[in-house]
Amino acid sequence: MITAKGKSILKGIAIGKIKFLAKKQAEIKENAADPAAELKRYEDARALASEQLQALYDKAALEAGEEHAAIFEIHMMMLEDDDYVEAITELINSDGKTAEFAVKTTGENFAETFASMDDEYMKARAADVRDISGRMVNILTGADTGPADSDEPFIIVAEDLAPSETVQLDKSKLLGFVTRLGSTNSHTAILARNMNIPALIGTEISEDWDGRMAIIDGYNSCIYIDPTEELLRTLDEKRVRDLEQRAMLQQLKGQPNVTLDGRTINLYANIGNVSDVGMVLDNDAGGIGLFRSEFIYLHSATFPTEDEQFAIYKKVAEMMGGKKVIIRTLDIGADKQADYFNLPKEENPALGYRAIRICLMQHDIFKAQIRAILRAAAYGKVSIMFPMIISVSEVKQAKAILEECRKELLAEGKEIGEVEIGIMIETPAAVMVADELAEEVEFFSIGTNDLTQYTLAIDRQNPKLDPFYDSHHPAVLRLIEMTVQAGHRHNCWVGICGELGADPTLTETFLRMGLDELSVNPGGILSLRKIIRETDLGGGKAAATPAEQEEKPAETPEPESVEQTKKKKFSLFGKGKK
Ligand code: PEP
Ligand code: MG
Numbered sequence: 001m002i003t004a005k006g007k008s009i010l011k012g013i014a015i016g017k018i019k020f021l022a023k024k025q026a027e028i029k030e031n032a033a034d035p036a037a038e039l040k041r042y043e044d045a046r047a048l049a050s051e052q053l054q055a056l057y058d059k060a061a062l063e064a065g066e067e068h069a070a071i072f073e074i075h076m077m078m079l080e081d082d083d084y085v086e087a088i089t090e091l092i093n094s095d096g097k098t099a100e101f102a103v104k105t106t107g108e109n110f111a112e113t114f115a116s117m118d119d120e121y122m123k124a125r126a127a128d129v130r131d132i133s134g135r136m137v138n139i140l141t142g143a144d145t146g147p148a149d150s151d152e153p154f155i156i157v158a159e160d161l162a163p164s165e166t167v168q169l170d171k172s173k174l175l176g177f178v179t180r181l182g183s184t185n186s187h188t189a190i191l192a193r194n195m196n197i198p199a200l201i202g203t204e205i206s207e208d209w210d211g212r213m214a215i216i217d218g219y220n221s222c223i224y225i226d227p228t229e230e231l232l233r234t235l236d237e238k239r240v241r242d243l244e245q246r247a248m249l250q251q252l253k254g255q256p257n258v259t260l261d262g263r264t265i266n267l268y269a270n271i272g273n274v275s276d277v278g279m280v281l282d283n284d285a286g287g288i289g290l291f292r293s294e295f296i297y298l299h300s301a302t303f304p305t306e307d308e309q310f311a312i313y314k315k316v317a318e319m320m321g322g323k324k325v326i327i328r329t330l331d332i333g334a335d336k337q338a339d340y341f342n343l344p345k346e347e348n349p350a351l352g353y354r355a356i357r358i359c360l361m362q363h364d365i366f367k368a369q370i371r372a373i374l375r376a377a378a379y380g381k382v383s384i385m386f387p388m389i390i391s392v393s394e395v396k397q398a399k400a401i402l403e404e405c406r407k408e409l410l411a412e413g414k415e416i417g418e419v420e421i422g423i424m425i426e427t428p429a430a431v432m433v434a435d436e437l438a439e440e441v442e443f444f445s446i447g448t449n450d451l452t453q454y455t456l457a458i459d460r461q462n463p464k465l466d467p468f469y470d471s472h473h474p475a476v477l478r479l480i481e482m483t484v485q486a487g488h489r490h491n492c493w494v495g496i497c498g499e500l501g502a503d504p505t506l507t508e509t510f511l512r513m514g515l516d517e518l519s520v521n522p523g524g525i526l527s528l529r530k531i532i533r534e535t536d537l538g539g540g541k542a543a544a545t546p547a548e549q550e551e552k553p554a555e556t557p558e559p560e561s562v563e564q565t566k567k568k569k570f571s572l573f574g575k576g577k578k
Pocket of ligand 2 (some may be wrong): 450
């Protein structure tokens, strides 16, 4: 048995076989002796790539709808494009190149041509042609293209997992993951918590583990390879006990999040995709407090269109049946990168061109998303939230663009709905001007992950700094309290959607501070409900907070019918905030 230590992301036990996610550098030979044999290799690789893309199309269509899967159809068409195929066969037949060299060279040439075009749509095709060429090169060289679909559940072991890779994993089969790199505050770690699966980072891994039986012990921050029968039995019992505990929490479904002395708080869930909504409903969340919409962009090989986004937001709004859905606008940049954005390499990406900064500079991207959100709002209770705000002028600009979209949609005769407007408070600057910001919006949601990073001047991506990343630091807690007070002075409700919201040791503190909402990973809802219901703040029933005045009872809002929602008069500034 091999034991390796790491840092645990989620307490829990996972037992299963390992899939090692290798990222081998493909070795590419340039010249070949037999062009006919190379041509045959190329044609076989093209056929296999086409099969893989069809499988990806089917999976994406099932999980996210056909519009969202369309990109894989485009990739299949590109594989068969006459000019592309001709350029590859020419290099093989006339120049005596190997199949992989011909595919790689042609892919690069085509990508460069696309990238130099003025038309934004054509520019974005550069990433697509790179993608399909890379897929074929991987097939031809035997390099791994990621975990193949498997009937058996598996544990992923990898050097690192970028958010864009994590979203492509088959979640129904993923038991847990273990990486050598990564930090506990990275988005990949957050995804593990959202999926409620044990994960370790900072672990010395080995490729030899591939295919072997293993146990992730999230309680002891260990992975055991080829565990002994005895350990297997002991930890499996623990896993079963966890499941039983989870089953006991199910009894809290339908119960209010109310303290012993009568204080109510909203418990919402964080999601990154439509496929997470099932977990939100299963865990009886009162709404979605953070829909990280950038995961739609990470899932896609090109800019998702307004219609594609509309289909996703509408589906989420409808599935939530009248419960609140807070869609955060695009928060791309830093660790969340999509090639087709062509974002510049930066010295300090966390302080760089990201999130609302991109949206306020590239209106076409921003407007496609806002229009999709406004249209989806006709089908449910949708709120919009802007990330990474540092100043009032940014909020005013974002609202002006929202208003422009609203007018355009109405002029086009499109159906739209009312949206509540909020911002994330995740920079110290935003806390310091929270009184002014609260005049502009109806809610604040505190992003404690970034607020901690920017307050303590600690890169949340750097695993070396994990020991210093103290989100219980008094500076962070004071900033949270200041935000609540500023929000309430202006009739603005205030929640937390960062990871700290799920920290059970702070639940009572947050209740005392007067927070109106906590938005956490779906699997964390019922255990927080249990804590809240066992808490006594003393001193009788506190004065109702904005959330209580607005939404009583917090977790059982009267779902309105779609027809009612559609009839609602559209008003951008629900509380007269202009
Ligand atoms: C946060 O910063 O706390 C937050 C919720 O946003 P993200 O983790 O996606 O940056
Ligand atoms: Mg953030």
